[in-house]
Every structure is written in structure tokens, then in C-alpha cells.
Amino acid sequence: MRLAELRELPLPPTSVAEGAWDLARRRRRRTAVVGAVTTVVLVGATGVAVSAVSDGDHPSRRSLAPAASPSPTADGSTPPTITQLPDFAALSLTVPTLTPRDPTYLSEDPVDHALLAITPSWNGEDTSFTTVDVLGDDGRWRYVDVPGLVPVHDEGGYEGSVLTPTGLSRDGTRLALPQPDGVVVVDLTTGSHETYDVPGLNNATVWQDEDHLVVSVEGAARSKVLDLGDGTVSDSAFTADTGFAPDGSWVTWGRGDIRRPDDPTMTSGDGDPVVPAVRNDKGPQLTPPLVDAEVAVGLGGLDLHQGGSTIYKNVAGVPVLDWRTGQLRAFLYTEDPDTGLVMVHLLGLDGDTVTFAVGVSGQESRLLVTRWNWRTGAVTPVEVLEAGMVSGAP
Amino acid sequence: MRESGRESFETWARSRQQGLVRTAYLLTGDFHRAEDLVQDALVKAAARWDTLAGGHPDAWIRTVVYRDQVSWWRRHRREVLTTPRDQAVPPAGESALVLREALGRLTARQRAVLVLRYVEDLPLVDTAEILGITVGSVKKHASVALARLRTLAPELEELLEERR
Numbered sequence: 424m425r426l427a428e429l430r431e432l433p434l435p436p437t438s439v440a441e442g443a444w445d446l447a448r449r450r451r452r453r454t455a456v457v458g459a460v461t462t463v464v465l466v467g468a469t470g471v472a473v474s475a476v477s478d479g480d481h482p483s484r485r486s487l488a489p490a491a492s493p494s495p496t497a498d499g500s501t502p503p504t505i506t507q508l509p510d511f512a513a514l515s516l517t518v519p520t521l522t523p524r525d526p527t528y529l530s531e532d533p534v535d536h537a538l539l540a541i542t543p544s545w546n547g548e549d550t551s552f553t554t555v556d557v558l559g560d561d562g563r564w565r566y567v568d569v570p571g572l573v574p575v576h577d578e579g580g581y582e583g584s585v586l587t588p589t590g591l592s593r594d595g596t597r598l599a600l601p602q603p604d605g606v607v608v609v610d611l612t613t614g615s616h617e618t619y620d621v622p623g624l625n626n627a628t629v630w631q632d633e634d635h636l637v638v639s640v641e642g643a644a645r646s647k648v649l650d651l652g653d654g655t656v657s658d659s660a661f662t663a664d665t666g667f668a669p670d671g672s673w674v675t676w677g678r679g680d681i682r683r684p685d686d687p688t689m690t691s692g693d694g695d696p697v698v699p700a701v702r703n704d705k706g707p708q709l710t711p712p713l714v715d716a717e718v719a720v721g722l723g724g725l726d727l728h729q730g731g732s733t734i735y736k737n738v739a740g741v742p743v744l745d746w747r748t749g750q751l752r753a754f755l756y757t758e759d760p761d762t763g764l765v766m767v768h769l770l771g772l773d774g775d776t777v778t779f780a781v782g783v784s785g786q787e788s789r790l791l792v793t794r795w796n797w798r799t800g801a802v803t804p805v806e807v808l809e810a811g812m813v814s815g816a817p
Numbered sequence: 818m819r820e821s822g823r824e825s826f827e828t829w830a831r832s833r834q835q836g837l838v839r840t841a842y843l844l845t846g847d848f849h850r851a852e853d854l855v856q857d858a859l860v861k862a863a864a865r866w867d868t869l870a871g872g873h874p875d876a877w878i879r880t881v882v883y884r885d886q887v888s889w890w891r892r893h894r895r896e897v898l899t900t901p902r903d904q905a906v907p908p909a910g911e912s913a914l915v916l917r918e919a920l921g922r923l924t925a926r927q928r929a930v931l932v933l934r935y936v937e938d939l940p941l942v943d944t945a946e947i948l949g950i951t952v953g954s955v956k957k958h959a960s961v962a963l964a965r966l967r968t969l970a971p972e973l974e975e976l977l978e979e980r981r
Contacts, residue, residue, distance in 0.1 A: 426935035429843055429916065437838045439856040440830035444823050447863035582924065 503743075506800040508756040514804040515783045515791045522809045523556040526564040530614035534559030536595035537611050539770075539815030540567070541808055542584045544788030551811060552584045557591075557598065557611060558815075567598065567609055569616050575601050575626045577641045584812045588768040588780075589629045589711060591814040593669065598814075599636050601625035606638055606649055619654050621647055629711050631667050639663035666711035666719065674719040674746045676712045713772035719746040720777050720797070722767060723754075741767065741777065743797045753797035757781055766790075771816025775799070778816040780808065822866045829874060830859050837882060843932045844886045846921040858882045879937075880947045883929050919970040926950075927962035934959055 523541065537557040544551070552574035555567040574582035585600040585607075592598070598609040603624055609616040624641035628649075631637050636649040637659065646661045664676040712721035723742040743753040755777075757767050766782035768790070775798040780790040790813055792805040834855065841851035858881040862869055869877055920928050926948065933944040934955070945952045 426916070426931060427938065429932075429936050430839070432839060432843070432917070434835070434839055434842060434848065437834055437852055437855075439838060439852050440827065440834040440859055443830055443856065443859040444826055444863045444866075447860045 503751045504753040504797060504800045506753070506755040506795065506797075506802065508758070509793075509802045511757075511781055511783050511791050511793070514793070514802070515789070515807050518791075518804045518806050520789070520807040520809060521558075523558075523564040523566075526556050526566040528568045528614075529557065529565040529609070529611065530568050532563075532565055533614040534561070534565060534611050536560050537591060537598070537815060538595060539808075539813055540586055540591050540598055541810035541814075542586045542812040544809055544811050552582055555586050555598070555600070560595075565611075568614075569600070569607055569609060572600065572607065573602060575624070576603070577624060577626070583626065586812045586814055587627045588770060588812070588814050589627065592630050592633075595815060599628040599630065601628050601638065606636060608636070608651060619649055619651070619656075621649055621656050623647075627663060629665065629667065631661075631673075632671065637661050637665065637667075664711050664721075666714040666721075668714040668716060670716055672714060672716065672746075674712055674714045676710070676719065676721040710769065713769050713777065714746065715772055715774075717745065718743050718752055718772075718797075720744075720769060720772055722769065741769070741779065741795070743777070753800070755795050755797070755800075755802070768813060770813065773816065778805070780813050783807075819867055822870060825870055826863055826866045830862070833875065833878070834859070837878065840879075840932060840937065841882055841886070843917070843920060843936060844883070844925070844928055846917065854882055854886055857885065876943075876947070883933070883947055886925060886929070916966075916970060919966050922969050923962050923965060927958050927965070930955055930958040931962050931966075 523543070534557065536559075538560055540555055540557045542551065543554055543556070553572040556564050557567060558564055572585055575585060576582045585602065586598075587601070590599050596610070596612050598611055600607040600609065602618070604620065604622055606619045606621045606625060606628060607616055608619065621638050621640075623643060625638050626641050627639045629637045629639075629646075631648065634651050636651065638647045638649050638656075639662075640647060644662065646659055646663060646665070647656050648659045648661070649656050661673070662675055665673055666676065667673045710722050712719040714720075720741060720743050723740060740757050741755040742751060744750065745752055757779075766780075768780040769777070770780060770792070771778040775796050777795045777797055778792065779795070780792050783789055783791050788809060788811065790808045790810050792808060792813070794803045794805055795801070796803075837855045837858070838848075838851050841854045842848055845851050845854065858878050861881055862874060862878050865877075866874075920931065923931070929948060930944060933939045933947060934941070939947070941952050941955050945955045948955070950958075
């Protein structure tokens with residue numbers, strides 16, 4: 424058997440070319456339509472995005488049913504802030520590029536606290552997924568020299584970085600790294616680390632508080648809670664998309680695909696029916712939201728579904744919701760139909776400011792760290808990271 | 818996007834669709850995902866047909882398919898992308914099945930390098946250009962990927978013959 428023989432691999436006939444021309448035409452027209460209908464759609468539908476909320480201290484509390492679609496102005500409150508797609512490529516040219524330089528070994532040169540942690544740009548090598556550098560508050564880089572780290576992977580063998588956007592603790596003193604059948608917690612202030620037994624193909628960690636990590640396990644609907652005090656692992660009702668506020672509030676972002684096929688207002692410029700949907704996650708990978716006492720910030724988007732078998736997967740963004748009411752407070756577009764899928768990593772929420780990293784179109788190995796004031800809509804680039812993954816809010 | 822380009826685009830797209838979907842299938846291991854990938858690329862191509870028609874649309878769309886797949890994979894790599902037996906695909910020979918599943922165990926870029934180099938039979942330079950990496954990186958990825966394939970599917974000893 425030679426690889427070239429795969430050219431003859433039998434496949435069913437396809438007809439994907441049919442309609443491509445018309446779809447392209449509609450997509451172009453849709454760009455204008457989106458501007459007109461987006462606010463209506465977002466306001467009308469994003470309210471149900473938060474599928475479970477709680478301000479309690481234990482997830483066993485009954486999840487709230489999806490809220491009825493609220494009207495943002497029914498009670499006289501401020502309409503949501505809609506921030507159109509920034510030109511991330513242009514913004515990336517206005518800020519410095521940050522590259523790990525001359526990192527020292529963390530075990531020999533610990534930090535008071537880390538500003539951020541990164542994995543280097545993915546280059547196809549396994550070490551891309553297990554190399555983690557942290558930037559100390561003194562402005563110097565350290566290499567997290569934990570021996571024996573392996574990439575996280577799923578049952579299909581697909582590998583990923585040990586660093587996730589939620590790996591760095593809120594105070595920047597500890598770093599949690601998921602591993603198969605374990606979690607490694609690095610004390611960045613001493614350079615030491617401890618490995619905890621957590622059965623399963625663990626793929627992400629979220630800091631619940633100083634003493635507990637929520638560990639998501641590949642294939643498991645619910646996450647585990649690891650008690651760092653005694654190393655015990657317990658079941659929880661949390662899911663991989665549960666985020667925690669400093670005061671202990673938690674929000675499960677949930678996943679909705681809220682289509683409104685009967686909405687007569689949704690037609691494209693040429694009269695074709697358009698079925699809009701606001702989804703609270705762009706893809707199948709669950710992402711925990713950023714949470715504070717007032718709002719939850721997650722990944723979401725607007726899809727326009729055309730008739731037939733073709734589905735547009737367009738215009739992702741960052742919705743900000745009042746997590747108690749489900750009301751949309753703001754939305755930032757991070758993608759348009761022509762840029763394709765764009766990575767967005769949510770990094771931090773500080774008052775009105777959301778910090779996130781976005782993959783810049785055409786610059787796959789670089790992430791643009793950006794701040795967005797969701798109340799005013801102001802977008803401010805911070806720096807470009809030559810990194811494949813980042814955690815922390817510089 | 819001039820309507821006068823519709824006929825030439827559709828003629829070109831129909832003649833390429835099956836080959837593109839086969840390539841995308843080898844990249845993704847999922848027939849439906851492969852169709853989605855190619856369809857998205859064709860829509861993008863149609864939108865740019867005014868300029869693409871006079872250039873190299875084959876190379877352009879191949880690049881779009883590969884890069885979109887790598888980008889998609891980077892976002893969704895925690896998801897199980899392949900199933901041992903894709904019900905949409907008729908049974909293949911045993912060797913092809915083993916090889917297809919072994920490909921699914923490679924990283925997205927390793928798989929892309931092997932498919933471009935050994936299935937599509939593209940030169941090193943073209944492979945590097947499509948993937949946006951250096952020729953040296955192509956060689957390295959290919960070497961590592963072939964070694965991994967030999968480990969994952971040792972029964973396919975003939976893979977040792979893949980040398981350039």
C-alpha cells in the first residue's frame with residue numbers, strides 16, 4: 424500500500440459545486456443585510472444564551488430555565504453596545520510584538536507572580552504543546568520546566584496544548600496544566616510543582632477558587648472538582664463551559680442554537696428567506712465565560728442559515744450578558760464571512776474591560792491581545808504575542 | 818462578481834469538486850466535514866472569480882482548503898473528528914482503511930504534508946507555499962509523519978517506499 428493509492432479511495436459522488444455561485448452572491452448581499460438585522464436578532468435571541476446561572480456556592484442548585492427573550496428597552500435600560508468588526512490586522516501593526524526571549528528555568532528563577540503564560544507558536548512538533556513560558560512581573564521570561572509533560576489529547580489521538588486560557592490562576596501565582604489521568608499545578612513563586620491524580624483524558628482546568636480546580640474530562644458531560652488541599656477529586660454538576668467570578672458566583676454558558684425560522688423580518692436583500700440564529704458558542708468546543716458580579720462574557724455569534732443543505736457559519740463575536748436576566752449588554756464582532764474561522768481566547772474581565780486574544784487573519788502563529796470596553800465599545804490593541812496559546816490578562 | 822463569470826466558474830467547479838472532496842476527506846477523515854470544507858472554499862472562490870479566473874484557481878482553492886482545515890483543527894482539536902467507520906463512505910480495501918485511520922492519528926499539519934506530497938504528488942516548493950511553511954519544514958514534517966505512520970500501521974511496510 425502506498426499513499427498515492429488513496430487517490431483511488433472510493434467516495435460517494437458529491438455536488439458541492441452546485442449553488443456555490445448563488446451562495447457567494449447572497450453572501451455579499453448579506454453583509455449589508457446583517458447590519459440591519461443583527462441588532463434585532465441579538466437583542467431578541469441572545470437573552471437565552473445563558474442556560475444555567477447561579478450565584479451560589481454549589482452547582483447542585485437548580486439551574487434556571489432559559490430566560491424569555493428580554494427587550495433591552497422595555498424597562499428603559501440602555502440598549503446594547505454593538506461594536507463592529509475591528510480591523511485586527513491593522514491594529515496588530517500598531518503595537519509591539521512580544522516574544523519570549525532568554526527564558527530562564529522557572530525552578531531556578533521563580534517569579535512573584537506571572538502576567539501571562541504562553542505556549543509558542545504551533546509548529547507541528549509535539550513540544551509545541553508542552554512548552555510553556557511565563558512572563559514575570561519583572562518583565563523577564565521563564566520556561567516552566569516540569570519534566571514529563573505530554574500534550575493533552577482526545578480519544579481520537581488529536582493533541583492539544585497543556586496550556587488553556589484558564590490555566591493561570593487569578594493572582595498569577597499558580598498554573599494548572601491538564602494531563603492524561605492527572606493535573607499538574609505549578610507554584611510559580613517557588614518553581615515547584617505537584618501532580619494530582621485525576622482519572623481520565625483531562626483537557627482543561629478552571630480555577631473555581633484558590634483551593635479548587637474544575638477539571639474537564641474528554642467525553643464526560645460533567646467536570647470533576649479537584650481539592651488542592653487534600654488532593655481529593657469529586658463529581659460536580661459543572662460543565663466545561665462554567666466560569667467563576669471572584670465572589671464565587673458561577674455561570675454555565677451553555678450552548679444554544681436558537682433559530683427563528685418563523686421570523687418574517689428576516690429576509691435577505693433579494694428577498695430570499697434567511698433564518699438567523701444566535702449561538703452562544705461558535706463551535707463544539709466548550710469555553711467557560713468570564714464572569715463578574717454583573718455580567719458574563721462568552722463566545723457567541725450570529726449564523727444565517729440559508730435554505731437547502733448549505734449552512735453559513737459566519738460572524739462570530741463576543742456577547743456580554745447580564746447573567747441574572749440574560750439581557751444582552753454588548754456584542755463585539757470578531758469575525759466576518761470572508762476571514763474564515765478566527766480563534767478568540769477570553770483572557771480577563773476587569774470592570775468594563777474585556778481582554779482577549781484573537782488570531783490575526785494571515786498570521787496564524789500570532790495572537791493579538793486586545794482590550795474592549797464593552798460599555799463604550801472602545802477597542803484598544805495591547806500587543807502581539809508570538810504564541811499558539813495564552814493565559815492571563817496582561 | 819460579474820454574472821458573466823458564472824458559466825466558467827461552474828464549469829471549473831464541477832470538474833474539480835470530486836477531487837477536492839477526496840483530498841479534504843483525507844485531511845479530515847469525515848466525508849461531511851470534507852464537503853463543508855470544499856463548499857466553503859468554492860463559495861469563496863466564486864466571490865473572487867473575477868480575479869481568480871485569469872490566474873491559478875486550482876492552487877488558490879487548494880490553499881484555502883488546507884489552511885481552513887488547519888485553522889478549524891486548531892479551534893476544535895479537542896473534538897473527536899473521525900469515526901472508525903464513516904458511514905457515508907463505502908468500504909475500502911483493508912489496507913486503505915488501515916492507512917486512512919493511521920492518517921487520522923497524525924497532527925493536522927503532518928497529515929496535510931503527506932496528502933500534498935504523496936497523494937497529490939506536489940513538489941516540495943508547492944507544498945511549502947500552500948502550507949505557508951519552509952521547504953525544510955515540509956521535509957521535517959514528512960519525515961516525522963512517515964515515521965509515525967510506520968509505527969501506527971506497521972503492517973503497511975510498503976510505506977517505507979515513500980521516499981523523495
